Amino acid sequence: MKLEYFIAKRLITAKDHKSSISAPIIKIAITAIAIGMIMMIISIATGIGLQQKIRQKVSSFNGHIIISGYNDNNSDVSTDPISIHQDFYPNFNSVEGIKHIQAVASKAGIIRTETAFEGIIFKGVGKDYQTDNLKEYLVEGRLPNFKSYLNEEVLISQYLADRLGLKLGNKFVTYFIKENNEGFNLRNFEIVGIYNSGFQEFDATYVIGDIRHVQRINKWKPDEIGSFEVFVDDFNQIEEKGQQVYQETSSTLDSQTIVEKFYYIFEWLKLFDFNIVIILIVMIAVSTINMVVALLVLILERTQMIGILKSLGANNWSIRKIFLYNAFYLIVRGLFWGNLIGIGLLLIQKYFGVIKLNPESYYVNEAPVDINLFYILLLNIGTVSICLLVLLIPSFIITKITPSKSIRFD
Structure with missing residues (x-):
């Protein structure tokens, strides 16, 4: 010692x-x-x-990188469709560090009940949707079935359900404006799951259902979608991967990271x-x-x-x-x-x-x-x-x- x-x-x-x-x-x-x-x-x-x-939470509802048409780049609503047949889909092999890519489409609408109404964005997702992102926020019920036949099942937030007086198992009517702004398209949906992310900006906005509803309402073809959501392995490399994804997409498409889209957050x-x-x-x-x-x-x-x-x-x-x-x-x-x-x-x-x-x-x-x-x-x-x-x-x-x-x- x-x-x-x-x-x-x-x-x-x-x-x-x-x-x-x-x-x-x-x-x-x-x-x-x-x-x-x-x-x-x-x-x-x-x-x-x-x-x-x-x-x-932001990436659960938007992905890490969003690939869309130029008209949809700064909008949560899909206006012009893009083809699902892309070189980078369903596997983005040209860029390392890409974990998953999924096709989505969104449509603005209004939910109306006997006592209230709320403006929402109906987010349509398909078979490739990564449901694990939402399971953490599920407080009641289950996730809709996106992998079989077209159904009326949707996932709604606790915030919207409380404001509209809706509960698990209830059905409601949603009005969607037609493309030519002449009248409305009506759709009946059934609540099979209620989520609460705690992110009020998203909870007050998104209702999640089948992408085929959006395709039919917009009169799109089955192979036309609104955008692609890309997930990366390491969020710290999101800017670098965002640039690589942009370079690997065609000239008719644009890409945007969630850091750019939600820069204020x-x-x-x-x-x-x-x-x-x-x-x-x-x-x-x-x-x-x-x-x-x-x-x-x-x-x-x-x-x-x-x-x-x-x-x-x-x-x-x-x-x-x-x-x-x-x-x-x-x-x-x-x-x-x-x-x-x-x-x-x-x-x-x-x-x-x-x-x-x-x-x-x-x-x-x-x-x-x-x-x-x-x-x-x-x-x-x-x-x-x-x-x-x-x-x-x-x-x-x-x-x-x-x-x-x-x-x-x-």
Whole structure:
């Protein structure tokens, strides 16, 4: 065992340690580190969790990249059909990192009941539709059957169902404007499933049913659709993949990523990255300042010991290491409690959803969390490293202590 570590350990475990002058200051420093770690873990977990959840919801209803005709590029409603016979469909083999591609078509309509009416967008999907994206949000019933004969089954949001007074199993009439704006097409639908994504912008808009209804209403051919929705493996590469997809499509088609289509949402999400950085800087700064104060008090409290060690031949760096070992112990102790409490709070939120949010403002019903052990490990390593580097400065005061004066220090 190294001498410096042995002495530091004896100082920590000494009986008079708890009753010393530095005891309350050390407790404050440990508490500050613990609170700082709790705040940093929660800010990263909730910030990244919210970003991932909103990205997931937006992509569930739109895909990651949307391929459509130029007239439909900025619209949620399909106006001009495109052929389903494309080189990239049903498998986008020319671009790596494409997970799935599906054909959809949308039509604006109005749902009317005896007591209310609501404007909606009927999103028609087919056999290739990735239903896993919606299963998470299903609160009642089941998903419509898109793979067999044409039926009247639809999936409606809890928001629309409540506003229209509809329940699972109810039938309703939807009016669709004809292409020449001369009259309406009426369709009867039956609710077989109710979803709640918590994203009110989509919940108040989309009713999901069979794409063949849209094709018949618009008098399209069976091989004509509104657009393609493309899903990528890695969302962080969405801009790069979006450019590659655009280059691989014909000149008659355009493509757009959801980051471009919903830029206002993703620009808002970028603010969370800035907020997280600010919180990390402030918390590490507070923790470091508290540790600097605690270390200075420890040094002043052990001035006589420093003088005795120097008189016995110990060099400055050896003595500095004693106090850095002591500081490291305090930091680790604070981090232990910070991690324990921080991760505990995240687990409570993840499994019980204690903290609720307003979906109109945050697009989610409860605060989502992403417990990433790699990020937590980096936080701990970064905090320890920064604190110890900064503590090298106040430990320099040991070099100014002389044995002749310090031994008589009282």
